[in-house]
Amino acid sequence: MQLSSVELKLLRRFRKIYTIIAFLVSLAMAAVLLLTVFNLPAFGKAGNPAENEVIGRYIGKGLEETGAVNIVAAVILDYRAFDTLGETLVLFSALVAVIMLLKDEPGVFTRRYRERSQFEPEKDQIFRSVAALLIPCLLVFSIYIIVNGHLSAGGGFAGGAILGATFILYNIAYGIEKARRFLNEKSFLRFITAALLFYCIAKGYSFFTGGNHLPSVIPLGLPGSIFSGGLILPLNITVGIVVACVVYGAFCLFNRGGL
Amino acid sequence: MALAHNIPFISIMITILAAVTSLLADKNRAARLCIGALTVVAFLSAILFAYLWQTGTSFTFSMGHFPAPWGNELQAGLFEALMALTFTVVMILSLVAGRERVVADIAPSRQGMYYLLCSLLTCSLLALIYTNDIFTAYVFVEINTLAACGIVAAKDTGETITATIRYLVMSLLGSGLILIAVSLLYAITGHLLMNDLLSSMTELAASGDYAMPCMVIMLFLAIGLAIKSALFPFHTWLPSAHGSATAASSAILSGIVLKGYIILLLKIFYRVFGLSFARDLRVADLLFVFGLLGMIMGSVFAVREKNLKHMLAYSSVAQVGYIFMGIGLSTDIGMVAACFHILAHAITKPLLFLAADGLMDVSGHSKNIFNMQGAARRNILAGIAFTIGALSMIGIPMFSGFVSKFYFVQGSFQNPDKMLVTLIVLALSTVLNAMYYLPVLVTLYLSNDEQSPHRHRQSANSRNYQSVMIIFILLNFILGMFYEPVIKALEQGLLMLGGAH
Numbered sequence: 088m089q090l091s092s093v094e095l096k097l098l099r100r101f102r103k104i105y106t107i108i109a110f111l112v113s114l115a116m117a118a119v120l121l122l123t124v125f126n127l128p129a130f131g132k133a134g135n136p137a138e139n140e141v142i143g144r145y146i147g148k149g150l151e152e153t154g155a156v157n158i159v160a161a162v163i164l165d166y167r168a169f170d171t172l173g174e175t176l177v178l179f180s181a182l183v184a185v186i187m188l189l190k191d192e193p194g195v196f197t198r199r200y201r202e203r204s205q206f207e208p209e210k211d212q213i214f215r216s217v218a219a220l221l222i223p224c225l226l227v228f229s230i231y232i233i234v235n236g237h238l239s240a241g242g243g244f245a246g247g248a249i250l251g252a253t254f255i256l257y258n259i260a261y262g263i264e265k266a267r268r269f270l271n272e273k274s275f276l277r278f279i280t281a282a283l284l285f286y287c288i289a290k291g292y293s294f295f296t297g298g299n300h301l302p303s304v305i306p307l308g309l310p311g312s313i314f315s316g317g318l319i320l321p322l323n324i325t326v327g328i329v330v331a332c333v334v335y336g337a338f339c340l341f342n343r344g345g346l
Numbered sequence: 347m348a349l350a351h352n353i354p355f356i357s358i359m360i361t362i363l364a365a366v367t368s369l370l371a372d373k374n375r376a377a378r379l380c381i382g383a384l385t386v387v388a389f390l391s392a393i394l395f396a397y398l399w400q401t402g403t404s405f406t407f408s409m410g411h412f413p414a415p416w417g418n419e420l421q422a423g424l425f426e427a428l429m430a431l432t433f434t435v436v437m438i439l440s441l442v443a444g445r446e447r448v449v450a451d452i453a454p455s456r457q458g459m460y461y462l463l464c465s466l467l468t469c470s471l472l473a474l475i476y477t478n479d480i481f482t483a484y485v486f487v488e489i490n491t492l493a494a495c496g497i498v499a500a501k502d503t504g505e506t507i508t509a510t511i512r513y514l515v516m517s518l519l520g521s522g523l524i525l526i527a528v529s530l531l532y533a534i535t536g537h538l539l540m541n542d543l544l545s546s547m548t549e550l551a552a553s554g555d556y557a558m559p560c561m562v563i564m565l566f567l568a569i570g571l572a573i574k575s576a577l578f579p580f581h582t583w584l585p586s587a588h589g590s591a592t593a594a595s596s597a598i599l600s601g602i603v604l605k606g607y608i609i610l611l612l613k614i615f616y617r618v619f620g621l622s623f624a625r626d627l628r629v630a631d632l633l634f635v636f637g638l639l640g641m642i643m644g645s646v647f648a649v650r651e652k653n654l655k656h657m658l659a660y661s662s663v664a665q666v667g668y669i670f671m672g673i674g675l676s677t678d679i680g681m682v683a684a685c686f687h688i689l690a691h692a693i694t695k696p697l698l699f700l701a702a703d704g705l706m707d708v709s710g711h712s713k714n715i716f717n718m719q720g721a722a723r724r725n726i727l728a729g730i731a732f733t734i735g736a737l738s739m740i741g742i743p744m745f746s747g748f749v750s751k752f753y754f755v756q757g758s759f760q761n762p763d764k765m766l767v768t769l770i771v772l773a774l775s776t777v778l779n780a781m782y783y784l785p786v787l788v789t790l791y792l793s794n795d796e797q798s799p800h801r802h803r804q805s806a807n808s809r810n811y812q813s814v815m816i817i818f819i820l821l822n823f824i825l826g827m828f829y830e831p832v833i834k835a836l837e838q839g840l841l842m843l844g845g846a847h
Contacts, residue, residue, distance in 0.1 A: 120526070123562045127533050136546070137536035141415045152412070169409040169418035173473070173485035176362065180466050180489050183369070184496040187459040276369055283366040290410075291359050297411035298355060 154307030155237040155316035163242075164319045164326075168290050175326055178333045179283060189340040196345035200263065218260035225253040229327075236323035237316035243323040247330025254335040263343065272346040275332060282328040289318055350397040351405050354420045354476040357387045357430065361469035365462050373457035377445065380461040384438045384468060391431040398424050399835065404842040406478060414478065415539045421478035425685070425839025428832075429475050429609055433602045436692050437468055440601065443700045443814035444594025446807070451501045451592040460500045467493040467598070471606045480618065481538045483610055484521075484528050491517045491574070494603050497595040498587050509586035516573055516583040523570030527563045531618075534559050540617040544845070551623040564629045567614055572633070575607040577670050578640030581663040585647075588659040589713075593703035596655060597696035600662045605688045608669055612685070615673070616843045625676050634674025634764065638771045640667025645778035653713045654702050657782060658695065661739060664775065665691045671771075672754055675764055678840075680757030683750055685836045690738070690746035690825060697818040698735035704728030704807055704815075705790065715789055722790035725807070729790055731815045736783035738822055741776050746825035751776070753833070 090098065128135045145162055153161040163171045191199070229249035236242030258266040270278075296303045308315030339346045364383035368376035398404065404423030408414055441464060452460055470490035477483050495517065499510040532538060534556045535546035550556055569580075576584040588596045615624045624630060644664030651657040665687070672684025708724040709717050722729025738745035751772060758768035825832065 119562060123530065123559050126556065126558045127530070135536070136534055137532065139536045141536065144416055165410070166412050166416050167418055167481075170479075170482050170485055172362075173482060173489065176365075176466065176469070177485065177488045177492065179366075180463065180492040180496070183459050183462055183466075184492055184499070187456050187463075187496060188499055188502075190455070192455070280366055280369050284363070287359060287362055287366065293411065294355055294359075294409045295352070297417070298352065298407045298409065303411060 150310055153316060153319065154310050155319050156310055157237055157239060157242070159240075160237045160242050160316070160319055160323065164237075164322045165317065168318075168322070169294065171322075171326070172286060172290060175283065175286060175329050178329060179279070182279070182333045182336055185337055185340050189344055191344040193345070196343065200343060200345075215260050218256055222253055222257055222260075225249060225256070229253060229331075233323055233327035234313065234320065237319040238311065238313070243326025244330055246323075247327035248334055250327060250331035251334025251338075254331065255338045258335070258339065263339075267346075270335070270346070275336060275346055278328055279332045279336075282325040282332075286322060286325045286329075289321065293318060348397070350394055351407055351422075353390045353394040354422045354426070354430075354472070355407055355409065357390055357434075358420075358469055358472050358476070360387055361465050361472060365465035365469060368458060368462045368465065371458060373454060373461075376458035376461040377441075380465045381438060381441055383465060384434050384441070387468070387472070388431065388434040388438060391427055391434055394422065395424070395427040395431055395835075398422070398427050402838070415537060415542055418482055419478040419539065420476040421540075422476055423839050423842030424835050425843050426475050428835055428839060429605075429688070430472055432689050432692055433471050433475070433605075434468065436601050436696055437464070437598060439814045439817060440594050440597035440696045440700065443811045444592065444597060444703070445810065447593040447703055453502065456500055456502075460497060463493045463496040463500070464598070467497065467603065471602060474606045474610050478540050478617075479538050480528055480531065480540060480543065480614075483613075484524055487521060487524060487574070487607070487610070490603065490606060491521060494599060497598070498591040500595070501590070501592045503590070505586070505590040509583075509590045513583045513587040516580065520570040520573035520580075523566040523573070527566035527570065530559055530563050530566075534563075540613065541845075543618045544620055547619050547623055551620070551626065560623075561627055564619060564624065564627045565632075568611065568629050568633060571607045571611045571614075572636070572670070575604045575611075576663055576666055577633070577636050578643050578663060578667055579636070581640070581644070581666075584663055585651075585656045585659040588662065588699075589653065589656040593700055596659070597699040600659065600699060601692045601696040604662065604666055605669075605692060608666075608673075608684075608688060612673070612681075613843065616840070617845070621676075621844065630674045630676045632674075633670045634676075637667045637670030637672075637674050638767065640664060641671060641771055641775040642667075642778065645775055645782065649778060649782045651782075652715055654706070654715050654718065654786065655699070655713050657715075657786070658698050658702060661698075661779070661782070662691075662695060664779070665695070665739070668750070668754065668775075671768065672757060675754075675757050675761050675768065677757045677760035678837075679753055679760055681840055682833060682836050683753035683757045685840065686753060686829070686833060687750035689832065690750045693818060693821045693825065694735050694738045694746060697731055697815070697822065698739070700811075700818070701728045701732035701735060701815065704811065705732060707807070715786055719789055719792050722787075723793070727812055727815050728807070731819055732790065733787055734819050734822055736787055738826065740779045740783055744823070744826050746822050746829075749826055749829045749833075 145158055145166065149158045149161045150156065153165040155161040155165065229246045232241035232249060233243055233246030236246065254270065293303055305317045307317050314320065336346065360383050364379050368379045371379055404421065406414065407420045409418040409420060448457060448460060466489055470486040470493060473486040474483055474490065477486065495510050495514045498506055498513060531543065535543055537543045537546055550560060573580040588600050591599065615621060641664050644660050644667055648657045648660035648664065651660055669684045669687050672680045672687060704725050705718055705721040705728050706713060709721045712718065722732065734745065738747040741748045741751040754772060755769065758765045
């Protein structure tokens with residue numbers, strides 16, 4: 088569409104005015120938010136409204152009731168596990184939308200991959216050697232973070248992100264054919280479905296028994312040992328799988344349009 | 347504890363399971379899975395509604411072994427059950443009637459994902475309806491946003507992609523405002539559960555502490571949700587998103603997704619701030635003004651529009667304006683009228699979008715009104731359906747739209763300050779509605795244009811499409827003629843929402 092010179096001039100003027108208005112609105116918004124923050128209770132002060140019976144029970148009884156040493160894990164995967172199911176579904180829906188929009192037909196994908204493969208860094212020897220050193224360490228580290236989520240800082244979200252990043256590194260360094268040996272489209276979809284189904288069924292059981300005041304048969308275990316905290320350990324693993332799959336899947340789809 | 351108390355939890359879980367398993371299913375199985383799961387949920391919601399109607403109580407259901415402020419909690423009363431029932435029924439009907447259009451519009455490899463996102467969308471709407479926790483509401487608002495953008499983008503044309511980007515940016519702006527408000531709310535009260543928030547906010551209102559943060563929170567929540575439900579002047583994303591998507595998506599987005607956020611806003615009014623505090627903060631007046639502006643401006647935009655689907659989308663802007671105007675009236679009847687209009691619009695706008703699709707079908711898929719001359723003679727059922735939808739939106743007696751207007755007028759009588767302006771704008775808006783629906787109806791029923799290449803085209807809609815049209819028409823009649831029980835259910839439901847058990 089061709090614009091006449093008058094229209095172009097108007098458009099330019101509009102853009103100028105738009106920038107000024109946007110700047111003013113942002114400034115006003117910042118001022119309002121700053122003013123509000125100054126009117127809030129001081130962060131971390133004793134006797135704040137946030138210091139109430141909710142926090143009291145989490146800190147005082149969390150270990151006894153959930154068996155998890157890490158109180159954050161106890162809150163997100165036991166006390167408020169429904170919210171975390173929602174968070175996991177947010178990631179899932181984002182991944183589904185990305186797959187739907189970006190996945191090429193298999194033929195298109197293979198052709199484009201062949202055309203571009205000479206520019207891939209997998210031919211780079213230095214990069215490959217460093218990756219060979221890093222990947223085993225990263226794998227161990229991410230698994231450590233995931234399975235110790237109920238004992239120390241970390242958990243499924245943090246560990247899953249590292250695990251996903253490790254897969255991405257492997258994919259860049261060794262190429263998609265090798266990456267496909269352990270994570271192709273089919274196994275990828277199966278992993279994520281199995282993880283989410285497990286979360287729904289395990290937590291569905293606990294929601295159902297809890298909501299109907301029935302006893303739950305899941306043992307809490309000895310706090311501090313690796314098999315403790317009831318469902319928190321398996322849930323951390325499922326969340327880790329979902330997060331790793333979403334990170335890796337989003338990378339592959341944005342990078343090449345296929346897994 | 348009755349077994350019916352499990353229904354909200356089971357409904358949400360069924361839709362999640364349907365969504366997760368359809369990732370591995372092929373496209374036809376995913377469609378069956380989604381529609382099957384929704385049918386089960388609709389039945390369960392009907393049982394829940396009947397149960398609550400008989401007992402006249404509301405109940406809470408704790409999600410897990412820890413009671414509510416520590417764990418999550420669901421809450422269901424007549425209002426929630428009625429909304430869940432309506433939303434699932436409209437969802438099923440739209441998906442069934444839009445099935446052929448989905449097959450034609452969306453690439454085969456994407457259809458499975460489309461139905462997956464529809465299941466997720468229903469799951470998030472149900473969670474928004476039933477949740478008793480403001481943070482859970484925020485999480486499911488996010489799912490709702492992503493799934494809604496996904497079902498617009500599924501039809502892969504340049505127009506839908508631009509529309510989706512605009513929708514996503516505006517929607518995320520709304521989400522951001524809601525998140526800021528939720529965290530501020532937590533900072534000044536230390537609670538996320540709605541019951542506890544209500545008692546804290548009542549104390550704050552009495553003592554006058556944190557007056558400025560309270561104002562900012564209410565404003566951010568109201569503006570964030572207004573952006574997402576396309577209240578004028580935040581409606582700019584709506585016409586392109588609803589106008590360009592496939593017919594089933596347009597029906598779902600206009601009919602129910604916009605309303606999910608309005609229901610959350612109602613819950614915030616009733617269960618977080620309390621009605622009197624919300625009125626003191628004057629946010630209701632703000633919503634009232636923008637609702638009135640939306641009623642007029644939405645219709646003015648629609649009058650200028652020549653693209654039928656865009657016209658219907660602008661009409662949604664006007665109807666959302668009606669709902670916000672009802673909320674802003676700050677009277678009991680006004681609230682009931684707003685809730686009734688949520689239902690009336692939820693069964694009328696999908697009817698209009700789906701009927702418009704049937705009419706475009708026999709006019710060479712042109713969306714331009716001038717190319718649709720005589721379309722209602724070629725596709726008789728879609729023509730009748732469109733006529734009834736249009737008459738209902740204008741507010742002709744016997745149809746659902748009339749009842750809500752009737753109650754809006756009654757609601758305005760309770761508030762003398764706002765009565766005159768409400769009545770004037772209602773009258774003006776009705777005239778404007780007629781100004782854009784009547785010319786379309788005349789064009790549709792004109793004799794066939796001899797020059798038109800489509801003059802001999804016959805409708806080829808499936809039996810499913812035809813039965814859905816008939817069901818929607820009947821629903822419209824039923825809601826328009828036998829509205830007393832619905833009004834009564836809404837009145838009781840709103841009382842329960844306000845805390846009377």
